[in-house]
Amino acid sequence: MGGYILKRLVSAVPVLLGITVIVFLIMALIPGDPATAILGSYATPENVEKINRDLGLDKPAVARYFIWLGNMLTGDFGRSFSLNRPVLDEVLERFGATLVLAGTSFVICSVLGIVAGAVSAARQYGLADKAITFAVLIGISIPSFFLGMMMILAFAVERRWFPVSGMYAIYGGGDLPDLARHLAMPAVALAVVATGVIARLARSAMLEVLRLDFIRTARAKGVPERRVIWHHALKAAMVSIIPVLGIQAGFVLSGAVYIEIVFQWPGIGRMLVTAILQRDILLVQGGVVFVAACYVLFNIAVDVVQSLLDPRIKT
Amino acid sequence: MHLKYWTRRAVFAATGAVLALGQLGSAPAEAQTPPGVLVVGQIAEPKALDPAAVTAVNDFRILMNVYDGLVRYKSGTLEVEPALATGWEISEDGTVYTFDLRDGVKFHDGSDFDADAVVFNFERMLNEDHPFHDTGPFPLAFFFSAVDSVEAVDAQTVKFTLNEPYAPFLSNLAYPTGLIVSPDAVAQHGADFGRNPVGTGPFHFVEWRSNEAVVVEKNADYWDGAPALEAVIFRPITDANTRVAEMLAGGIDLMVEVPPVALSEFQSDAYNVVEQAGPHVWFLILNAKEGPFADKLVRQAANYAVDKAALVNDVLEGTAAVAAGPTPPAFAWAYNDALEPYPHDPGKARALLAEAGVESPEVTFYVTEGGSGMLDPVAMGTAIQADLQEVGFDVSIETYEWNTFLGEVNPGLEGKADMAEMAWMTNDPDTLPYLTLRTDAWPDKGGFNSGYYSNPEVDALLEKARVATSQEERADLYKKMQVIVQDDAPWVFVANWKQNAVTSDAVENFQLEPSFFLLLDDVVKN
Numbered sequence: 001m002g003g004y005i006l007k008r009l010v011s012a013v014p015v016l017l018g019i020t021v022i023v024f025l026i027m028a029l030i031p032g033d034p035a036t037a038i039l040g041s042y043a044t045p046e047n048v049e050k051i052n053r054d055l056g057l058d059k060p061a062v063a064r065y066f067i068w069l070g071n072m073l074t075g076d077f078g079r080s081f082s083l084n085r086p087v088l089d090e091v092l093e094r095f096g097a098t099l100v101l102a103g104t105s106f107v108i109c110s111v112l113g114i115v116a117g118a119v120s121a122a123r124q125y126g127l128a129d130k131a132i133t134f135a136v137l138i139g140i141s142i143p144s145f146f147l148g149m150m151m152i153l154a155f156a157v158e159r160r161w162f163p164v165s166g167m168y169a170i171y172g173g174g175d176l177p178d179l180a181r182h183l184a185m186p187a188v189a190l191a192v193v194a195t196g197v198i199a200r201l202a203r204s205a206m207l208e209v210l211r212l213d214f215i216r217t218a219r220a221k222g223v224p225e226r227r228v229i230w231h232h233a234l235k236a237a238m239v240s241i242i243p244v245l246g247i248q249a250g251f252v253l254s255g256a257v258y259i260e261i262v263f264q265w266p267g268i269g270r271m272l273v274t275a276i277l278q279r280d281i282l283l284v285q286g287g288v289v290f291v292a293a294c295y296v297l298f299n300i301a302v303d304v305v306q307s308l309l310d311p312r313i314k315t
Numbered sequence: 316m317h318l319k320y321w322t323r324r325a326v327f328a329a330t331g332a333v334l335a336l337g338q339l340g341s342a343p344a345e346a347q348t349p350p351g352v353l354v355v356g357q358i359a360e361p362k363a364l365d366p367a368a369v370t371a372v373n374d375f376r377i378l379m380n381v382y383d384g385l386v387r388y389k390s391g392t393l394e395v396e397p398a399l400a401t402g403w404e405i406s407e408d409g410t411v412y413t414f415d416l417r418d419g420v421k422f423h424d425g426s427d428f429d430a431d432a433v434v435f436n437f438e439r440m441l442n443e444d445h446p447f448h449d450t451g452p453f454p455l456a457f458f459f460s461a462v463d464s465v466e467a468v469d470a471q472t473v474k475f476t477l478n479e480p481y482a483p484f485l486s487n488l489a490y491p492t493g494l495i496v497s498p499d500a501v502a503q504h505g506a507d508f509g510r511n512p513v514g515t516g517p518f519h520f521v522e523w524r525s526n527e528a529v530v531v532e533k534n535a536d537y538w539d540g541a542p543a544l545e546a547v548i549f550r551p552i553t554d555a556n557t558r559v560a561e562m563l564a565g566g567i568d569l570m571v572e573v574p575p576v577a578l579s580e581f582q583s584d585a586y587n588v589v590e591q592a593g594p595h596v597w598f599l600i601l602n603a604k605e606g607p608f609a610d611k612l613v614r615q616a617a618n619y620a621v622d623k624a625a626l627v628n629d630v631l632e633g634t635a636a637v638a639a640g641p642t643p644p645a646f647a648w649a650y651n652d653a654l655e656p657y658p659h660d661p662g663k664a665r666a667l668l669a670e671a672g673v674e675s676p677e678v679t680f681y682v683t684e685g686g687s688g689m690l691d692p693v694a695m696g697t698a699i700q701a702d703l704q705e706v707g708f709d710v711s712i713e714t715y716e717w718n719t720f721l722g723e724v725n726p727g728l729e730g731k732a733d734m735a736e737m738a739w740m741t742n743d744p745d746t747l748p749y750l751t752l753r754t755d756a757w758p759d760k761g762g763f764n765s766g767y768y769s770n771p772e773v774d775a776l777l778e779k780a781r782v783a784t785s786q787e788e789r790a791d792l793y794k795k796m797q798v799i800v801q802d803d804a805p806w807v808f809v810a811n812w813k814q815n816a817v818t819s820d821a822v823e824n825f826q827l828e829p830s831f832f833l834l835l836d837d838v839v840k841n
Contacts, residue, residue: 032718036725038370038454043725044761047457054452081452083525084363084509093525149556157563164561170354170528170548261554266526274359274553279718 004307008300015296016289020072023288024065027281033057034081037279055081057281068285078282082275087286091268095290097167098267100179101259102252104187109194109252110245114234116195117202117241121210122229132199139196144255148189148262155185165264186263190255194248201244205237212236239310246302250295351545353822353840355833356558356570360526360551363509366494367440367453371687372740375491376571376833377529377549382494382514385414385433386485388830393594393646393742395485399428399495399515400473409480409784416471420538422497423519430467435498437465437475450506455492459484480782482789486743491832517542517836526551542836543824562586562817568840569818569825571833575632575691581817590815591827594645595688596638596747597738599680599699599807602728604767607676607708614804616667617734618657620706621699625659627810630694635810640797641752642744643811645829648786649744651794654801656808664706677709681724681735686717688738690812696736699807710734727758727765735765738812740831744793749777752800768805 035051036043052058059067071078077087116136120129156164162185168174169182209215210233218228257269264270268287275283361374366382369375385400397403400414420428438445440456461481466474477484487493500513512520517539518531529549535541550567552558559577562570573581573588581588601608601617608614623637639656642649668676682696683689693714700710713732715723724735741747749756754769756762773796780792801808818825823839 030719031722032716033722035454036721037718038452042370042455042457043721044763046761047454051452051454079506082362083360084365084368084506085525090525097526149560152557152560157560160564164564164566165552165557166527166550166566168527170550170566171349171352262557264552264554264557270553271526277716277718 001304001307005300005304008303012296012300016293019292020069020285020289021065023285023292024061024068027279027284028061028064030279032279034279034281037277038081068282072286072289077286080275080280080283082278082280082283087282090271090283091287091290094266094268094271094287095294097265098253098256098260098269100167101183101186101190101265101267102249102256104183105190105194105252105256106245106249108187108191109198109248112191113195113198113248114202114241116199118206118229118234118237120199120203121206121233122225124207129203132203136196136199139192140200142192143258144189144193145258145262147192148186148259151185151189152262165262167266186259186265189262190252190259193255194252197251198241198244198248202237202241205240206233208240209233209237235309239306242302242306242309246299249298249302253291253295349545350821350841351543352548353544353546353569353835353838354548354550354567355835356561356567357549357551358555358558358572359553361523361529361549364512364520364523364529365450365509366491366496366514367436367456368451368509369491370454372831375831377531378491378494378512378514379516379832380518380547380835381512381516381520381531382491382496383516384488384490384493384495385416386489386493388489388828388832390834391826391828393486393829394648395489398489403485405784409482409782410477412475412477412484413468414473414475416473417538418471420515421536422500422513422515423534424497424500424513426497426499428495428515429470430473431470432498433473433495434465434467435501436495437462439501440492447501447505450501450508453492455490458487458490458492480784482781482783483743483745486745489830490742518544518547521546537836539836543839544835547835562819565819568822569816571814571816573815573817575634578632578634578815585820587818587820587822587825588815589818589825589827590634590813591829591831592636592643592645592811592813593740593829593831594643594742595738595740595812595814595831596641596643596808597635597688597690597695597736597810597812598638598641599809600724600728600735600737600766601805601807602733602766603769603805604729606733607673607678608733608766610671610673611803612667612671613673613676614807615657616664616671616706617703617708617807618804619660619667620664620708621702621807621809622659623656623809626695626698630691630698631810633813634815635690635812638808638811640801640808641748641806642793642797645811646744646793649790649793651797654797657801657804661702661706668707675707675709678703678711678734679732680710680712681720681728681732682712682714683717683720683736684714686720686738688740688812689717689736690738690810692736695809699809724765725758725763727767729767734807737765737806742830744789745777745781748773748793748796748800749781752805753777766805768803770799770803773799773803 035048039047080087083090116132120132123129152164155161163182167182169178218232256267260267260270272287359373361377362369366378383399386395387398389396399417401417403412403414405412439447440453461477463476463478468474497513501508504511510523517534517537519534521530521532523529532546533542555574558570561567601614627635627637637656639654644650683692700712703710739747751763752768753774756764757767776792776796780789783789814827814831816827821841824837
């Protein structure tokens with residue numbers, strides 16, 4: 001097992017290097033530069049040149065790439081010019097906020113999705129199955145930012161149950177209940193689509209398993225139906241559900257961008273959007289590499305968990 | 316099958332979840348902000364709170380409450396009055412400005428404001444060898460590129476020597492780039508000064524919680540009288556719809572840049588809507604070098620063809636006024652009241668096209684997706700396209716993201732497009748025409764005259780106005796310039812934006828300034 005994990009980690013290195021090249025190239029090739037973004041209408045060639053010099057952008061691209069990569073390997077992600085602070089400080093802070101949001105959402109969508117899928121499969125074509133399928137279809141079809149906006153109007157403006165936006169109250173607050181109140185709406189809005197997708201796939205995975213011989217054997221032996229579904233079938237179905245969870249974790253993470261904008265969640269998605277518009281090259285590069293690294297690691301973790309669950313997967 | 320059992324469990328779970336949510340929601344959604352603390356909904360996170368380092372109006376809104384300049388705009392106007400300087404003298408030839416400084420003013424960190432502090436501020440920005448020049452970059456330092464030297468004559472007197480007469484100098488000092496920072500604080504914080512600002516203004520900085528809030532508190536010793544508010548909290552809320560929702564839910568007391576479509580939400584007694592026209596002009600650059608718009612008649616035809624009233628009233632919901640010429644009326648002293656906007660007259664436009672001998676001229680039109688001061692550029696561009704098609708133009712739109720758009724438009728439209736959207740907000744009537752309408756401001760000479768307009772008469776008027784030191788003389792020259800430019804029609808003059816804001820009814824004494832700055836020292840919150 002240790003060897004397997006090590007092998008996977010080593011194979012992640014070229015992936016991450018590839019990501020640094022891609023994100024660097026994208027930022028180097030998109031039109032517009034930081035100086036123009038800073039100066040706006042005042043961007044004369046002379047002013048642009050001066051700012052680029054101050055930001056160290058007058059060096060050739062290849063040199064800039066290796067300087068950046070070298071610095072990053074020593075833990076120095078550079079300084080964001082648009083925020084006037086070290087990239088890593090900002091990225092860690094914002095990524096923390098995103099993890100709280102996406103993590104909560106992920107738990108919600110995994111639990112609800114798997115339970116709904118399992119119930120659906122157990123009651124195939126029954127009332128519960130139809131109700132769940134219908135709800136899932138609606139959930140998948142509503143864009144999360146729209147749902148978020150509607151939730152704000154309904155539960156923060158009309159009825160002031162929850163705060164409209166932000167992560168903590170602006171005055172007082174800052175404790176866990178405060179965070180929970182701010183987290184409730186964005187986490188649910190973000191979870192809805194993924195819940196639907198997981199429920200659908202969990203349902204078909206369960207249906208497949210429920211047709212297998214060992215389920216029939218279990219039933220024939222008189223194992224209670226509840227135990228057949230939740231113990232025998234679900235455990236077997238998890239092998240095909242878990243990779244879906246891994247993919248959905250990525251979707252939740254990227255879907256967080258919209259939700260972060262609508263709910264003004266101080267997460268990394270919103271940070272990246274702003275940074276791209278301002279051509280804050282180091283912040284975009286640092287942010288993307290960081291998120292990509294986390295995603296790669298998460299997928300490795302999922303594969304490891306899966307191999308633990310399914311003895312057929314050779315490690 | 317144990318259907319009953321299952322269903323009951325589901326019902327229990329659901330009930331539990333609803334109860335838990337209700338518990339969470341039953342607490343007050345937002346702790347009430349106490350009286351005297353004003354929460355302002357900003358449009359973005361500030362970049363930095365160092366006035367020399369920033370360029371965005373969003374940042375200026377905070378800065379103007381923390382710092383003072385040597386001079387400032389008189390309330391409700393764009394005319395300069397004393398602030399940290401009590402008075403000044405301008406030499407006969409307009410190249411030496413001597414300021415008397417206010418006595419006994421202290422920075423928030425307790426250090427003295429004096430002539431040395433002024434010298435430090437300008438040296439830091441302008442002199443590449445200054446020990447703290449590396450706390451930049453200072454993108455708008457060129458506002459003071461005419462400054463040759465700054466000297467402290469004595470503790471209370473400072474002398475600026477310019478390399479040539481430069482009339483907008485005083486206006487530029489009133490601009491946020493001219494705000495005075497504490498040298499001690501710069502020395503202490505270095506490059507982090509932008510997150511630890513120290514000035515002399517009505518409020519002093521308390522904390523900056525990234526992406527959450529910037530908090531400033533009352534400066535009880537303010538030289539111009541302590542402000543009425545105890546504290547101001549600036550909250551960045553980038554999404555306009557969310558900003559509106561926060562305002563409706565009571566999470567903020569004041570919001571700026573209300574989207575036109577949301578104004579109707581605030582038509583009750585619980586809110587006050589404030590608006591103020593500013594030094595902004597929204598126009599279409601026409602390529603006067605090649606293509607159909609090389610002909611003045613065709614340029615005039617475009618001005619007649621575009622229904623500006625419909626744009627400002629329907630597309631912009633009344634948040635802008637029809638522009639008559641290149642200078643916004645907010646520069647009251649330099650604006651030519653006699654100027655009438657081109658009326659919407661499709662018949663006249665067709666007649667001019669016929670007279671010019673062009674039939675359905677093909678036009679490439681650059682439209683931006685957004686950008687500072689660009690209002691609603693896609694909707695406006697589409698409406699303009701329809702208006703122009705109506706009189707016989709054949710318009711194809713190309714849309715770009717703002718930074719890409721600037722990268723295409725600023726180097727000049729030649730060989731690419733016939734027409735492009737553009738908007739400017741400036742602080743002096745000199746800036747916009749000087750940078751965009753002179754022959755010497757063609758892109759290859761480092762200016763922003765992307766449509767290659769050229770009229771020697773306009774060039775002469777603008778050069779003369781720049782070196783004139785009396786305001787009357789300058790006003791006269793600008794007024795003449797406006798008449799000529801309107802007739803030459805290098806642009807389609809479209810709109811002057813009215814900035815708006817909404818406050819809750821607890822807020823009193825709030826007004827917007829033509830400068831678009833947000834000044835909060837007189838504001839009261841009950």
